[in-house]
Amino acid sequence: MQDFGDILDNQVLLVAIIACLVAQLSKLLVELTKNRKFNLRVLVTTGGMPSAHSALVSALAAGVGQTVGWASPEFAIAVLFAVIVMYDAAGVRQAAGKQARILNQIIDELFTEGKQFNEDRLKELLGHTPFQVIVGLALGITISCLASPAYQF
DSSP: OOOGGGGGGOHHHHHHHHHHHHHHHHHHHHHHHHHSSOOGGGGTSSOSSSOHHHHHHHHHHHHHHHHHOTTSHHHHHHHHHHHHHHHHHHTHHHHHHHHHHHHHHHHHHHTOSSOOOOSOOOOOOOSOOHHHHHHHHHHHHHHHHHTGGGGOO
16 A cells, blocks of 8 residues: 555646646736736635636646556546536536526515525626636646656656
8 A cells, every 4th residue: 555645746636736726826816907906715716717627637637648648548537537527617517606696686686675684695606617617728738738847757
């Protein structure tokens, strides 16, 4: 059985995590540029530009391809995993966010005349636009390619 510390020697995993962190930090820069405010909350919330999920799984898939081969079953698994995650980010979670927005609007309209509603508002920014997913994909692949020297054993 391998030591748990060997996880830190897994360069593919580390590069994927770095890609995710870079994407999350990029959200802070986008927020500063777009809204002219320093909002640390964007570092820990889902949604936004770019997709950190897409950056993570695309860097993972690219790293697997670079280390074990583009024709390997491991690469095929990583690519299919990445496609499912990105589809979910832009499809299912985006639709859930739209539903939350509509439900919040209904609640606002129903309870405008002093009526109380004690539930928290639903989180509306759950998913990503296809463009945010594509930018995350490109970011993840770019970071993995830049880190390719780290994959050499």
